[in-house]
Amino acid sequence: MNTPAFKKETFRDDYTFRNSPEAIRRFPFPFAEDEYMYSVNIEQHVSTNPGSVFEHAIDIDEHYIAECEDRRLTLERDPTRYIALPHMMDAQWDMVELIMESLSADYPQWFELTKNGDQWHWVNKPLEIDQTFTFGDTSTLPMEPFEYISRQVQGDWIIMDHRDDDLFADMGMVTSQADWSIAFDAGMSFKEWHGPVPQANEIGIFDRALKYLLHLQYGSPVRRLNWTMTVNPRLDTSPEEFPLWGPDNASVTPENVGEKVHLRVELQALFRLPRSNAIAFSVRGYLISLDELVTYPKWAKRLRRVLTNLHPDLSEYKGLDLYRQTVIDWLEPLEDGAELSLGTQPE
Amino acid sequence: MQRGYWIRSKPLYDSLVWQTPAVAHLVIAGGEGGIAVLKLFQQMYPKDPIQVLYTDLATANKNYSDILQQIVPEELELCDSEESLLNNLEQRLKDCTMGTHFYVAGSEAFMWHVLQKTRAAGVQDVDVQKELCGTLARPVYCVHCKTITRDVHHNVFPCSNCGRHLFVRDHFSRRLGAYMGVMVDAEEPGNIPQIEEVYP
Amino acid sequence: MSILNVRVAEIEQVTDVVKHFTLVEENGRPLPRFSGGSHVVVSMNINGRIHRNPYSLMGSPENTDSYHISVRRQEKSRGGSVFMHDGVKVGSELQITYPVNLFSLSKLGKKHILVAGGIGITPFMSQIADLNRLGDDYEMHYAFRSAEHGAFVEQLKQMCGDRLHLHIESEGQRINFQNLLSNQPLGTHIYVCGPEPMVNALLLTAKDLGWPKTHVHSEQFLAPPIGESFMVQLAKSNMEIEVPGDMSMLEAMEEAGLEPDFLCRGGACGRCEVEVLECDGALMHNDHYLSDAEKASGNKIMPCVSRARCQKLLLNI
Numbered sequence: 116m117n118t119p120a121f122k123k124e125t126f127r128d129d130y131t132f133r134n135s136p137e138a139i140r141r142f143p144f145p146f147a148e149d150e151y152m153y154s155v156n157i158e159q160h161v162s163t164n165p166g167s168v169f170e171h172a173i174d175i176d177e178h179y180i181a182e183c184e185d186r187r188l189t190l191e192r193d194p195t196r197y198i199a200l201p202h203m204m205d206a207q208w209d210m211v212e213l214i215m216e217s218l219s220a221d222y223p224q225w226f227e228l229t230k231n232g233d234q235w236h237w238v239n240k241p242l243e244i245d246q247t248f249t250f251g252d253t254s255t256l257p258m259e260p261f262e263y264i265s266r267q268v269q270g271d272w273i274i275m276d277h278r279d280d281d282l283f284a285d286m287g288m289v290t291s292q293a294d295w296s297i298a299f300d301a302g303m304s305f306k307e308w309h310g311p312v313p314q315a316n317e318i319g320i321f322d323r324a325l326k327y328l329l330h331l332q333y334g335s336p337v338r339r340l341n342w343t344m345t346v347n348p349r350l351d352t353s354p355e356e357f358p359l360w361g362p363d364n365a366s367v368t369p370e371n372v373g374e375k376v377h378l379r380v381e382l383q384a385l386f387r388l389p390r391s392n393a394i395a396f397s398v399r400g401y402l403i404s405l406d407e408l409v410t411y412p413k414w415a416k417r418l419r420r421v422l423t424n425l426h427p428d429l430s431e432y433k434g435l436d437l438y439r440q441t442v443i444d445w446l447e448p449l450e451d452g453a454e455l456s457l458g459t460q461p462e
Numbered sequence: 463m464q465r466g467y468w469i470r471s472k473p474l475y476d477s478l479v480w481q482t483p484a485v486a487h488l489v490i491a492g493g494e495g496g497i498a499v500l501k502l503f504q505q506m507y508p509k510d511p512i513q514v515l516y517t518d519l520a521t522a523n524k525n526y527s528d529i530l531q532q533i534v535p536e537e538l539e540l541c542d543s544e545e546s547l548l549n550n551l552e553q554r555l556k557d558c559t560m561g562t563h564f565y566v567a568g569s570e571a572f573m574w575h576v577l578q579k580t581r582a583a584g585v586q587d588v589d590v591q592k593e594l595c596g597t598l599a600r601p602v603y604c605v606h607c608k609t610i611t612r613d614v615h616h617n618v619f620p621c622s623n624c625g626r627h628l629f630v631r632d633h634f635s636r637r638l639g640a641y642m643g644v645m646v647d648a649e650e651p652g653n654i655p656q657i658e659e660v661y662p
Numbered sequence: 663m664s665i666l667n668v669r670v671a672e673i674e675q676v677t678d679v680v681k682h683f684t685l686v687e688e689n690g691r692p693l694p695r696f697s698g699g700s701h702v703v704v705s706m707n708i709n710g711r712i713h714r715n716p717y718s719l720m721g722s723p724e725n726t727d728s729y730h731i732s733v734r735r736q737e738k739s740r741g742g743s744v745f746m747h748d749g750v751k752v753g754s755e756l757q758i759t760y761p762v763n764l765f766s767l768s769k770l771g772k773k774h775i776l777v778a779g780g781i782g783i784t785p786f787m788s789q790i791a792d793l794n795r796l797g798d799d800y801e802m803h804y805a806f807r808s809a810e811h812g813a814f815v816e817q818l819k820q821m822c823g824d825r826l827h828l829h830i831e832s833e834g835q836r837i838n839f840q841n842l843l844s845n846q847p848l849g850t851h852i853y854v855c856g857p858e859p860m861v862n863a864l865l866l867t868a869k870d871l872g873w874p875k876t877h878v879h880s881e882q883f884l885a886p887p888i889g890e891s892f893m894v895q896l897a898k899s900n901m902e903i904e905v906p907g908d909m910s911m912l913e914a915m916e917e918a919g920l921e922p923d924f925l926c927r928g929g930a931c932g933r934c935e936v937e938v939l940e941c942d943g944a945l946m947h948n949d950h951y952l953s954d955a956e957k958a959s960g961n962k963i964m965p966c967v968s969r970a971r972c973q974k975l976l977l978n979i
Contacts, residue, residue, distance in 0.1 A: 195608065202769035205697075205796075212695075278768050279876050296605055302637035303471065310470035310633055330925055330933050333694060334664040334760040354605045354644050358626070361648025389695035390723065392763045437649065484872035485844070560846040561872035584772045584849015589874040 121180040121241055127188070132348035134407050138177055142403050143168045143380050144459045145340040149420040151429075157327065160336035160384045168382055171221040172336065173214065173268060174399060180241050182269045182291070182350065189290040189351050190266070195298040196290045196353070197262050199274075203286040206274045207261035208251060209388035210395060214264045239267055261286060270382075270399030273297065275305070275328075277392050282328060284308050286393075291350035291400050293343045293379065294434060298355075331394055333387040341381040341398075343433040344442075348377050348402045367438035372445045373406040376438060378418065405442065411461040412449060419446035472634040473587070475573075475594040478502050478565045485561035487512045490551060490576050492544055493519030494596025495568030496526020502565065503534060512536040513554065517547040519572070521613055522596060544572065548579055555583035567593040571601040571612045574639025587636055598661040602630050603640035610640045617660045618646050627654050664760045666693065666702075670752055671728060676813045680781060681747055682720075685729040688755065692726040696761035698789035699881070702729065703927055705757040708745050711909075712916060715742040716883050716927050719761055720787035720814075724795070729758070732813065734781040739885055740908050762925050765855070765881035767792065772849030774800040777837065777864060779856020780807070783814060785881060786855065790821050801825055803842065805856070808832035839867040853879045883928025886910035887948055889969045895976045896920070897939055911965035915979070922965065922979060929967035936977045938963050943972025 124131040134142070163169045168176075190196055199207060215237055219228035227238040233250045244267065248255040256263045265272050265288035274286035282305045289297035300308050305325045331337065345352055346363040367375055379402050386395040409415040422435075422443050430436055478498050480487065487510060491499045499514060514534050518525035527540050541547035564585060566576045573592055580590055599613040609623035614630060621628050621643065628643030635642070647653050672684035687693050696719055706713045721730035733746040750756070765785050767774060774793060776786045783804055793800045802822045806812045809830060818826050829835040843852070843864075852873070854864045861880050868878045888908050895902045896915070905914040912934055915922050925933040929949030938945065938961055947957040949964040956962055963970075963977070 276769055277766065278770065296642070298608070299603060299605060299633070299635050299638065299642050301635075303635065307471035307634075307636075310472075326932070330923075330931065332664065332760055332762055332925075333696070354642070357648045358606065358645050361645070362651065364649050389761075390697055391769075392697040392700075392766045481872070483870050555848060558848050560843070560848060560850050560877065562848070563872060584770070584847070586770070586874065586876050589876060 120177065122177050124178070124181045126181065126185045126348055126350040130347050130349070132178070132181070132402065134403055135177060136410075139403065139407050139410060140461060141167050141176075142408075142461075143340060143382055143401055144378075144408075144414050144417075144461065145342045145380050146417050146421050147457055147459050149417060149455065150424050151421045157324075157337045157339045160338040160386075168399075168401065169338070172217045172384070172386075173221070173270075173397070174382070175218065175222055175225070175269065179269055183242060183267060185350050186266060186288075186290045193355055196355075197265070197288050198297055198301045199259060199261055199286040200276075200302065203261075203274060203276065203391070203393070204253075206276070206286055206388055206391035206393040206395075207259060209390050209393065210272070210274065211250070211260045211264045213386060213388065213395065214268050218268070242267060262288065270397050273396040273398070274388070275394045275396060277329065277394060280329060281305055282325065282394060290353075292353055292398070293345075293381070293400075294352055294354055294357075296354050328385060328394060331385060331387045333389050336384055336386040338382060338384040341383055343379050343381075344435055344438075345377045345379045345402065346375050346438065348404070350400065350402075364434065364437045367441050369441060369445060372438070372441050373409070374404055376405050376442055377402045378405070378408060405445070409446070409449060413455055413462060415446055415449040416451070416453070417455055419443055419450055422446075472632075473592065473636065475592045478567060478591050478593045480505055480508050481563040481591065482508050482510075484508065484510050484563040485559060486510050487563050487565065488554065488558065489514045489565040489567075490547070491515070491526075491566065491595075492517050492547065492568040492572040492576075493522025494524055494526075495566070495572065495593070496524075496530055496595075498565075498567035498593040498595050499530060500526070500533060507536075514538045515541065515547055515551055515554070517541040517544055519544060519568075521569075524596070544575065548575060551576065551579050552583075555579065555585075558583070564590040565593075566590055567595050569597050569599055569613065570594060571599070571639065574601065574636070577636070578639060600630060600661050601640040602628060602643040603635065603638050604628055604643045606645060610638065611643070614641075614643075615659050615661050616657050618655060618657050619643075629655075666758050666760065668693075668729065668756050668758055670750055670754045670756065673750070673752055676732065677811055679735045679811075680732055680813045681735075682730060682732045682813075683746070683750070685731065685756065685758070686727065693729055694760055695726055696723050696788070697763050697766055698723055698792035699765035699767065699785045700761035700763040700788065701765075701785070701883075701926070702731070702758040702761055703924070704731070704746075706742060706745050706749075708741055708749070713740070713742045713745065713913070714916075714924075714927055715746075715885075718765075718785035718788070720784045722791035723788050724791065730787075732781065732784050736885070740888060742885075762931075764926055764931050765853070765879065767798075767853070768851045768877075768879070770849070771851035771877075772799065773847060773851070774798060775803065775842065775846070775850060775852040776800060777803045777805075777842075777852065777854040777856070777860075779805045779854075779860040780811065781813070782854075782856030782860075782881075783818075784855075786853070787814065787817075787821075789853070790818075794821065801827060803827045803829060803837055805829040805831065805835075805837050805860070839864050840871075843867055843871050843873065851877045851879065853881075855881045858882060881930065882950060883926055883930060884948060884950070884967050885928070886913070886967045887969070889946070890971065892970050892972065892975065894970075895974065897976055897978050899979065905969070910967060911963075911969065915965065920979070924966060927966045929964050932964070934964055934966050935962055936965055936979050937961060938975070939978050940974060940976035941970060941972050942974045943970060945970050945972075945975075 168174045218226040229236040237246045271289045275282035276285040287297040382399045384397045602614045604621040607624035611622040626645045629646035631642040633642045667688040668685040671686045674682040701718045717731035736743045903918045925931045932951040946969045948967040
């Protein structure tokens with residue numbers, strides 16, 4: 116992958132976030148067909164397509180520094196976006212290991228990890244961090260191990276404890292979520308946590324997904340894509356801050372839709388953790404404005420078709436009702452009715 | 463509400479039934495939960511030791527201390543407030559052993575306060591029998607200011623701490639013992655739907 | 663499924679029927695970290711036929727230089743354990759799966775009671791290492807036939823100190839489950855691994871004393887039973903295979919070149935579950951995974967341990 120220059124940009128207030136042409140090209144467009152159904156669509160999280168967001172276990176892109184800074188701001192306003200129930204300490208260290216090993220192996224130009232037994236030395240050049248600590252000894256880090264490392268990585272992380280043939284969301288760093296709250300959902304079982312998703316329980320999706328995840332093996336992570344839409348490139352669309360971003364949903368007009376409305380795709384990856392036997396669920400969000408997205412006509416046409424066919428329950432659940440039609444209308448002139456190739460590739 | 467709809471994160475509440483075999487039974491009730499205790503004692507009850515903890519509640523339409531005192535043939539402790547009941551429970555849990563069965567009855571807010579105590583003692587929520595009595599009032603957690611308003615009867619209500627008008631989302635946290643409340647007029651300030659009593 | 667290539671670095675005769683194998687990565691690299699109670703599945707090539715048996719990892723999970731497994735010689739079985747005893751030497755190369763944990767400690771437990779019978783001690787060895795590291799409260803109860811059958815007793819004494827309770831049957835020391843399970847504080851979890859009658863007796867006592875199921879954990883990997891041969895039709899692969907008497911359906915499918923999913927190969931985890939499309943005789947369910955109702959419905963089967971007695975069996979695989 117080409118070394119991106121890390122961008123200085125914001126995800127709030129003046130919203131200076133933009134994608135470079137390279138970031139648009141590698142955007143994980145989620146719709147392989149003209150119709151969208153809620154499904155599990157899980158595949159092995161193995162390295163595919165050099166340069167794509169699937170190349171590495173944890174993707175670092177041009178927005179890395181800005182996203183870490185946005186997380187810092189969110190935590191400063193509201194520390195409850197991070198939670199770790201007391202029985203999750205082994206999982207905290209598992210996460211330190213997973214993130215440090217993965218980043219240092221995949222991006223040696225930015226991250227370095229040196230181990231001498233339990234003495235670890237971690238260097239994060241983009242964030243200018245240089246830390247020596249004793250693995251397993253919390254007192255040698257400036258904060259809890261999982262909070263420490265999850266402040267240095269993009270995307271949200273939810274760590275699920277595996278017990279009684281179920282998975283419990285007992286730990287998380289969640290600052291860029293699509294309208295759910297880890298402070299509220301912490302401790303929930305898999306199905307309680309997914310309770311609000313419409314159209315899914317009825318078709319048995321969560322039973323099958325849970326059974327699949329209970330059998331997830333260390334060394335064989337899996338992934339899927341999920342999506343929603345957001346007005347303004349805002350990472351923190353939490354229920355906590357709904358009073359801040361809620362009014363934006365009513366601000367979309369035919370004139371500003373291309374700039375304001377963003378497709379938000381979540382690359383969700385699941386890793387079994389070795390010490391704790393817990394499962395790490397990473398939800399990495401990618402934002403793209405409609406103006407950026409329509410630089411590829413195939414994506415423009417396909418998005419219009421998906422939104423037109425979307426089940427009303429899912430539209431409501433994803434919070435699209437106030438502006439979905441405006442988006443469809445704005446995309447209309449780009450529609451020529453042509454049959455589109457299957458698959459998510461831009462052309 | 464549509465057919466086939468339910469709150470998937472919400473536990474099912476049932477009628478209390480003695481669970482056997484067991485080594486002991488601990489029954490905890492508040493306010494209108496007293497009726498569930500009376501119903502329990504109309505069933506053939508087990509030979510193992512039974513303890514009942516009960517408190518009248520000011521918010522309840524009917525309280526049962528007097529009648530429980532006459533009718534419950536086993537060890538009964540009447541507490542004078544929910545707080546003293548919870549303290550009493552915490553002490554008793556230290557002496558309970560594995561094989562003790564737990565029963566709780568009352569409003570949703572009361573039950574989940576009790577369950578926070580039993581959970582801290584190592585009892586899993588699923589292993590406690592629960593009966594909802596007297597009211598459908600919901601404890602609601604304000605996701606904005608993080609306070610819980612107890613006994614909410616309306617679809618939309620002002621948060622007892624920050625005053626925002628909250629819509630009660632159909633999502634329940636057992637850890638917090640509350641439903642999620644989210645500001646109802648955030649998208650269009652001042653646009654508050656008609657307020658109705660939906661949890662009498 | 664991720665596979666590790668390992669070499670046997672050391673073999674120790676622990677008792678007259680138990681051997682302890684030390685496995686290292688073929689190129690000397692560290693092996694994956696794991697959690698207490700995990701197992702690996704070892705592949706053995708016995709006269710051209712691949713046998714796969716699950717064995718608990720019994721070393722400390724913190725030691726990634728080597729894995730440790732112990733094998734009890736089972737004369738009346740299909741040959742895997744005999745091969746491990748007679749055919750595997752220091753220097754032998756084996757393939758194993760990544761560790762999988764189907765017998766983990768409950769992290770909510772305030773106290774843990776571990777109960778082992780005979781070779782059932784193995785999964786507890788790694789759990790004890792975790793409990794010691796975390797400083798958790800536990801008791802280890804270990805029952806075996808006679809002093810010479812008490813594998814790893816010295817090691818356990820060192821690891822557990824006075825938390826270890828030995829029950830030597832030849833000296834009349836049977837575990838009294840009634841006493842063990844009475845008067846335990848709230849939040850206690852119990853774990854049992856050993857011969858089936860012992861496991862069943864403990865589960866029954868726990869039930870009689872009102873223990874909730876969520877606090878009672880057992881691990882029983884069954885060896886695939888030997889039976890009569892039968893034919894299976896595989897709908898998706900469009901083929902018909904014979905399952906010989908000394909082979910499981912899962913093994914017969916693998917022999918035929920298929921790669922069905924599996925984790926425990928002992929009827930415990932449910933990973934290899936297959937849908938039964940048609941059966942004109944009787945399914946012989948031997949697993950612990952399917953509920954009685956599921957077994958009765960005849961729609962599913964666990965090919966790792968279950969068999970059939972019929973003319974026609976059609977599976978959706």
